[in-house]
Amino acid sequence: MTTARAILHAATCWPAIALGVGSHCSSHEARIFSCDTGKGVVSVCASQDLSARNGYLQYRFGPLGQPSLMFPEITARPEKDVRVMTLTFAGGGGAYIRFRRSQYAYVVYDALIKGSGVRAGVAVIHAGKTIANLSCKNPASSSLGPDFFAAAGLVTDDDDFEIP
Numbered sequence: 127m128t129t130a131r132a133i134l135h136a137a138t139c140w141p142a143i144a145l146g147v148g149s150h151c152s153s154h155e156a157r158i159f160s161c162d163t164g165k166g167v168v169s170v171c172a173s174q175d176l177s178a179r180n181g182y183l184q185y186r187f188g189p190l191g192q193p194s195l196m197f198p199e200i201t202a203r204p205e206k207d208v209r210v211m212t213l214t215f216a217g218g219g220g221a222y223i224r225f226r227r228s229q230y231a232y233v234v235y236d237a238l239i240k241g242s243g244v245r246a247g248v249a250v251i252h253a254g255k256t257i258a259n260l261s262c263k264n265p266a267s268s269s270l271g272p273d274f275f276a277a278a279g280l281v282t283d284d285d286d287f288e289i290p
């Protein structure tokens with residue numbers, strides 16, 4: 127592929143790259159969450175038709191425009207591997223979405239904590255233990271919360287999670 131064709135391909139398939147927005151979501155997808163962690167860009171992308179019956183939701187992580195991890199691998203209705211939770215606590219609140227993959231979980235979170243400010247990022251959990259926490263280095267673009275969760279028909283998480 128020539129350099130000119132590669133640039134055109136990137137601008138058409140990954141408009142976020144061309145615009146410098148910092149997301150793995152394409153122009154025909156809804157950006158639910160996105161930020162740069164310094165080790166890669168974490169994005170949660172959804173089809174425009176995501177609802178309780180239709181659409182897909184996908185976790186993506188890696189260098190901008192070249193996600194090294196996309197889960198679920200296929201774009202299908204989030205049924206068994208995606209769980210959500212809205213958190214409330216004195217002086218703040220937050221929300222997270224957990225993507226389960228075998229013994230791993232990728233928990234994308236966004237919260238406002240009194241005395242600490244905004245915290246957003248992704249925690250990687252293996253066999254119930256947090257093995258990595260990648261905080262956003264810039265303000266996150268986030269739609270996480272009860273309105274989105276209800277509209278998408280997502281299932282409430284039964285596992286514990288504390289915002290790191």
